[in-house]
Amino acid sequence: MATISxxxxxxxxxxxxxxxxxxxxxxxxxxxxxxxxRSDKKLALLRGLTQINLFFESSTRTRTSFELAGKxxxxxxxxxSVGASAIKKGETLIDTAMTLNAMHPDVLVVxxxxxxxVALLARHVRCAVINAGDGTHxxxxxxxxxxxxxxxxxxxxxxxxxAICGDIAHSRVARSNILLLTRLGARVRLVAPPTLLPPGxxxxxxxxxxxxxxxxxxxxxxxxxxxxxxxxxxxxxxxSLREYFRFFGLTWEKLASARPDxxxxxxxxxxxxxEIDGVVADDxxxxxxxxxxxMGVAVRMACLDHLTRHLREAx
Amino acid sequence: MSRPxxxxxxxxxxxxxxxxxxxxxxxxxGRIADLGPHLRADGLxxxxxxxxxxxxxLAPGLVDMRVRLGxxxxxxxxxxxxxxxxxxxxxVTSLAALPDSRPPLDDPAMLEFVARRARKLKSVxxxxxxxxxxxxxxxxxxxxxxxREAGAVAFTDGGRAVADARVMLRALAYATTFDLLVVQHPExxxxxxxxxxxxxxxxxxxxLPGIPPCAEVxxxxxxxxxxxxxxxxxxxxxVSTAAAVEVVRAAKARGLPVSCGVTPxxxxxxxxEVEGYRTYAKVSPPLRTEEDREAxxxxxxxxxxxxxxxxxxxxxxxSKRVPFAQAAFGVVGLxxxxxxxxxxxxxxxxxxxxxxxxxxxxxxxxxxxxxGRLALGAAADLLLFDPVARWTVTETxxxxxxxxxxxxxxxxxxxxxxxxxxxxxxxxxxxAAT
Numbered sequence: 001m002a003t004i005s006x007x008x009x010x011x012x013x014x015x016x017x018x019x020x021x022x023x024x025x026x027x028x029x030x031x032x033x034x035x036x037x038r039s040d041k042k043l044a045l046l047r048g049l050t051q052i053n054l055f056f057e058s059s060t061r062t063r064t065s066f067e068l069a070g071k072x073x074x075x076x077x078x079x080x081s082v083g084a085s086a087i088k089k090g091e092t093l094i095d096t097a098m099t100l101n102a103m104h105p106d107v108l109v110v111x112x113x114x115x116x117x118v119a120l121l122a123r124h125v126r127c128a129v130i131n132a133g134d135g136t137h138x139x140x141x142x143x144x145x146x147x148x149x150x151x152x153x154x155x156x157x158x159x160x161x162x163a164i165c166g167d168i169a170h171s172r173v174a175r176s177n178i179l180l181l182t183r184l185g186a187r188v189r190l191v192a193p194p195t196l197l198p199p200g201x202x203x204x205x206x207x208x209x210x211x212x213x214x215x216x217x218x219x220x221x222x223x224x225x226x227x228x229x230x231x232x233x234x235x236x237x238x239x240s241l242r243e244y245f246r247f248f249g250l251t252w253e254k255l256a257s258a259r260p261d262x263x264x265x266x267x268x269x270x271x272x273x274x275e276i277d278g279v280v281a282d283d284x285x286x287x288x289x290x291x292x293x294x295m296g297v298a299v300r301m302a303c304l305d306h307l308t309r310h311l312r313e314a315x
Numbered sequence: 316m317s318r319p320x321x322x323x324x325x326x327x328x329x330x331x332x333x334x335x336x337x338x339x340x341x342x343x344x345g346r347i348a349d350l351g352p353h354l355r356a357d358g359l360x361x362x363x364x365x366x367x368x369x370x371x372x373l374a375p376g377l378v379d380m381r382v383r384l385g386x387x388x389x390x391x392x393x394x395x396x397x398x399x400x401x402x403x404x405x406x407v408t409s410l411a412a413l414p415d416s417r418p419p420l421d422d423p424a425m426l427e428f429v430a431r432r433a434r435k436l437k438s439v440x441x442x443x444x445x446x447x448x449x450x451x452x453x454x455x456x457x458x459x460x461x462x463r464e465a466g467a468v469a470f471t472d473g474g475r476a477v478a479d480a481r482v483m484l485r486a487l488a489y490a491t492t493f494d495l496l497v498v499q500h501p502e503x504x505x506x507x508x509x510x511x512x513x514x515x516x517x518x519x520x521x522x523l524p525g526i527p528p529c530a531e532v533x534x535x536x537x538x539x540x541x542x543x544x545x546x547x548x549x550x551x552x553x554v555s556t557a558a559a560v561e562v563v564r565a566a567k568a569r570g571l572p573v574s575c576g577v578t579p580x581x582x583x584x585x586x587x588e589v590e591g592y593r594t595y596a597k598v599s600p601p602l603r604t605e606e607d608r609e610a611x612x613x614x615x616x617x618x619x620x621x622x623x624x625x626x627x628x629x630x631x632x633x634s635k636r637v638p639f640a641q642a643a644f645g646v647v648g649l650x651x652x653x654x655x656x657x658x659x660x661x662x663x664x665x666x667x668x669x670x671x672x673x674x675x676x677x678x679x680x681x682x683x684x685x686x687g688r689l690a691l692g693a694a695a696d697l698l699l700f701d702p703v704a705r706w707t708v709t710e711t712x713x714x715x716x717x718x719x720x721x722x723x724x725x726x727x728x729x730x731x732x733x734x735x736x737x738x739x740x741x742x743x744x745x746x747a748a749t
Contacts, residue, residue: 193492194545195456195488195489211491211492235448235449235454236455236456236485237456237485238456238489239449239455239458239459239460239461239489242458243460246460247492
């Protein structure tokens with residue numbers, strides 16, 4: 001079975017993964033889903049290894065998901081958050097890397113508010129690095145868990161029409177998903193007002209652009225909503241919360257133009273009544289939002305497993 | 316419904332189709348039921364009222380793209396009913412109301428309030444424009460989608476330019492979501508700040524602070540780059556300089572979705588009007604030089620400028636009978652729009668159909684509203700006018716609550732005789748034969 005090959009000591013983005021590597025990670029993760037549903041969830045694959053979750057940007061669900069993933073595989077997991085560390089006292093990112101090296105971790109899970117910061121850190125540490133989200137660049141494990149969710153609910157990804165809706169411009173989730181889903185053969189549409197579409201996004205990324213929800217959702221198999229951050233609702237990118245919900249919020253009315261069995265996804269945390277109507281989000285037949293959380297743990301276990309295999313082989 | 320009627324023996328002028336012929340026009344149930352040279356009294360049934368309009372011109376009712384109604388907030392200067400009466404007397408059957416009232420029209424409820432007040436008058440059709448930015452303050456986007464649903468025909472901060480380039484870029488980009496028309500007041504605010512009239516020799520002699528001509532073209536050139544980046548539909552409310560005309564002409568040649576308007580006062584008057592510190596010649600953008608005026612006329616004639624709008628801005632005496640620098644900007648114009656425009660035709664500067672097109676079908680098309688054409692089945696929004704009748708503009712003759720006309724005492728040739736909206740007469744000149 002393929003695994004993340006030697007040059008990819010790190011998982012920094014979907015862009016640097018080969019298609020076979022993506023497939024291998026999804027296969028492994030699929031196996032961990034069943035494990036996670038058992039009462040005894042513990043494996044010893046990462047026993048003796050140290051995993052540090054280094055979050056320069058606050059996060060609850062992603063950090064918890066990585067923490068659970070590491071613990072279920074038997075690793076010693078330590079959480080470092082920026083507020084409690086020296087970074088706020090002026091330590092540079094490279095200083096942090098040197099400090100961490102001295103602690104001999106085996107895996108670093110890093111989230112940072114600047115695009116490219118995780119890659120910079122990865123160049124200066126001696127262990128595997130997983131990007132848990134860097135700026136508006138990539139969030140590869142989110143894209144992988146979305147792919148796993150779709151595959152388990154629909155049986156495939158190739159040929160499906162996926163509509164990604166909302167704040168694409170500021171979304172690393174959207175960028176990673178665009179890369180991954182187009183690679184696996186899905187037809188990807190982006191639905192947003194032009195102020196929330198990044199410049200230069202279009203056919204060169206293999207995506208179609210829509211400014212109208214009904215047109216963008218027409219015949220879609222998957223409707224993926226993105227979170228709109230509150231500071232962007234106050235008139236700089238969209239005029240107001242109520243206008244955004246009126247034209248770009250997912251309601252039953254707008255969803256009616258998608259396929260009748262279209263699956264609704266959201267990376268969380270949701271703004272009910274902003275990008276999604278709470279009633280739509282809560283429909284268990286249509287909403288895969290909680291599946292996404294479940295798949296997240298399995299996918300992160302798979303990433304940890306693959307990135308530490310060379311250590312186990314060496315031992 | 317009222318009895319059908321027909322205007323007979325008049326000169327039919329329809330800029331949209333190029334029709335210019337002697338004939339008749341039949342109105343039934345508020346709509347144009349027939350028109351053309353074949354319509355004569357002897358061919359019409361006895362149920363049809365025949366109106367002899369020999370010697371008069373019958374055109375689509377005018378569409379004025381720039382009108383300040385005074386409401387809400389300045390009811391002592393103008394009210395919706397007085398503005399609508401002035402419009403009807405000027406031959407205007409549809410107008411776009413600017414949103415820079417107090418409070419500004421940046422909220423769907425406020426917009427609907429104005430539209431409903433106007434509708435109740437059952438007269439001239441009032442189409443509100445909405446603010447492009449919240450409060451017209453140029454900082455945050457207005458709720459353009461909701462405002463469009465409430466009936467907004469265009470988006471503009473009225474007499475204020477959006478100064479911040481990033482806000483303008485986002486406003487234009489956002490407007491493309493709904494294919495909205497964005498109307499800019501082309502004046503770079505930092506360059507124009509404190510200015511009272513055109514910058515130049517006259518201002519220097521009068522000792523008045525100037526507004527440099529480049530304030531206009533600089534903002535237009537900036538915006539054109541943003542239009543190019545976004546593809547938004549962009550209209551210049553009124554331009555005043557030769558440089559602006561040249562830049563717009565070039566932009567159109569490059570295929571940009573740009574349109575442009577001008578006012579009658581900029582077409583007929585220059586900064587010389589300011590002599591004697593006449594505050595009724597204080598307008599925004601300011602009256603410029605003779606060279607600029609010539610360029611505006613040339614631009615109108617060659618289609619670079621496609622709209623003539625009054626920029627009707629009522630100001631009471633307290634706003635104008637003050638030292639020039641302190642006076643408010645603006646002139647009333649609804650009642651002189653047609654006559655001032657006809658001056659250019661009488662002087663042989665522009666064809667009658669071209670002139671009327673700039674006041675009817677072209678603004679209607681930009682605003683996406685019905686009207687502005689003589690076509691079968693179209694609403695009978697009509698203007699019957701005498702093209703040669705001589706009259707003199709006087710304060711007492713104006714129906715506007717405010718009398719701040721730039722043309723006081725001027726003799727014009729041509730004026731509205733009768734104005735109809737949906738086949739109903741909303742204005743008929745008492746001293747006229749018809």
